[in-house]
C-alpha cells in the first residue's frame with residue numbers, strides 16, 4: 002500500500018471538521034517537558050478516521066525496530082480510538098493501544114525485572130482502560146498516569162521497537178526469527194568454517210549460525226577424529242536433543258540395522274524423524290571414517306523445491322500441505338520405542354510460507370488415514386514433489402572429508418547418501434546429533450547481542 006494514502010484518508014475538510022468538533026474536549030492534554038501546554042488549534046487534530054483507513058495511516062510510520070537513541074517530538078492521545086500516538090523526531094509516528102500500554106507497564110510492581118517477566122495479572126488489567134494524563138517527560142520518555150493514578154513510564158527506544166506498523170512488525174520479526182532465506186540448487190557454494198574457531202570465537206560462532214539459518218547448511222572443517230565432537234558442538238549452543246537413537250548416534254553399516262541409515266545402501270532424500278510430531282530442527286553429522294568408494298552426500302533445499310512445486314503444480318502443493326500423512330518408527334535403541342505421528346509433507350504457516358518439510362519414505366506408514374478417493378491424488382502429488390527434488394538442478398552433491406561436521410537445517414533440507422562399498426577394516430562412520438531451532442536461535446541472539454555490544 003502506498004505511503005501517501007494518508008492524504009486520501011484525511012482530506013483537509015474532514016480533518017478540519019473533526020479538529021473543531023473534538024478539539025475542545027482534548028486539546029492540550031499532552032505536553033512536552035512536563036509542562037502542560039495548550040496546543041494551537043489545528044496542531045491538536047484528533048485523527049478520527051473511518052474504519053479501513055485508520056490502519057493505513059500506520060503505513061506512513063515505518064520506524065525500524067532497532068532505533069537506538071530514538072527521540073520523540075510529541076505525544077497525542079486519541080481517546081476515541083483509545084490510542085497514544087507518538088510523533089518521532091524523524092517525522093514518522095507510531096500508535097500504541099491504551100490496553101497494551103497498561104498491560105506492558107515497566108514499573109517494578111507490574112514487571113519482575115529479575116526475570117524480565119510480567120507480574121501484572123490479566124485479572125488486574127482493565128482492558129477498557131482510559132488514560133488520565135500522558136506526558137512527554139523528555140524526548141526519550143513517555144509517562145502515563147492511569148485513572149487509578151498508577152504511573153507508567155516508557156522509554157522511546159523500547160516503544161519504537163514495539164511499533165505496530167506493518168513495516169516495523171515485519172522488521173522486528175525478521176530480527177527475532179531471521180526467516181529470510183537464500184535459496185539454492187546444484188550451484189550451492191557450501192559455506193565452510195573452522196570447527197575449532199566456532200567453538201572458541203564468538204564472532205565465528207555467530208557467523209556460523211547466521212549462515213546455518215540463511216543457507217540451511219554449513220560445513221565445519223577440522224574436527225578431531227574421535228567421537229564426542231558433535232556433543233562438544235552442541236554444548237556451544239546449549240544442549241542437544243535426546244531421541245530414541247540416543248544423545249548422539251553412530252551412522253555405520255550395522256548387522257540387523259534398526260534404521261535404514263545403518264546400512265551401506267543408497268539413502269533416498271529425506272528429512273530426519275518425521276515420525277515425531279516435532280522433528281529435530283538441526284542436525285550435526287561428523288565424518289570419522291569415510292568410504293573409499295561411494296558414500297557421497299546429497300542435499301536439496303526443501304523450501305526452494307516446495308516453492309517450485311507451488312508454482313508449477315499448485316494442486317499438488319495444496320494436497321501435500323493439507324493432508325496429514327502417518328509416519329511410524331518402532332524398535333529399540335536408547336530404549337524401546339513405538340512412535341507414530343501425523344504430519345503434512347509440506348508445513349506452511351498462516352501466511353502460506355513453507356516452514357518445514359516432513360518426508361522420509363522409509364518411515365511413511367502403510368497406515369494412510371485419508372479418504373479413499375484422495376489416495377491416488379496424494380500419490381500423484383508426492384511423486385510430483387519427489388520428482389522435482391531429484392531434478393539435477395536442485396541437488397547438490399559432495400563427499401564429506403575426515404573431520405568434517407555437516408551442520409544443517411533438518412526442517413528445510415532433504416539429505417541423502419549414495420551407496421558405498423563397506424569394508425570392515427575401514428568402516429564408514431559418522432557420528433550424529435540433533436538440536437532444536439529454539440536453542441540454536443537462542444544462542445544466535447545472545448552471540449549477536451554480545452558482538453553488537455548491546456546490554
Ligand SMILES: [Zn+2]
Pocket residue numbers: 106107108109110111112151152153
Ligand atoms: Zn505498573
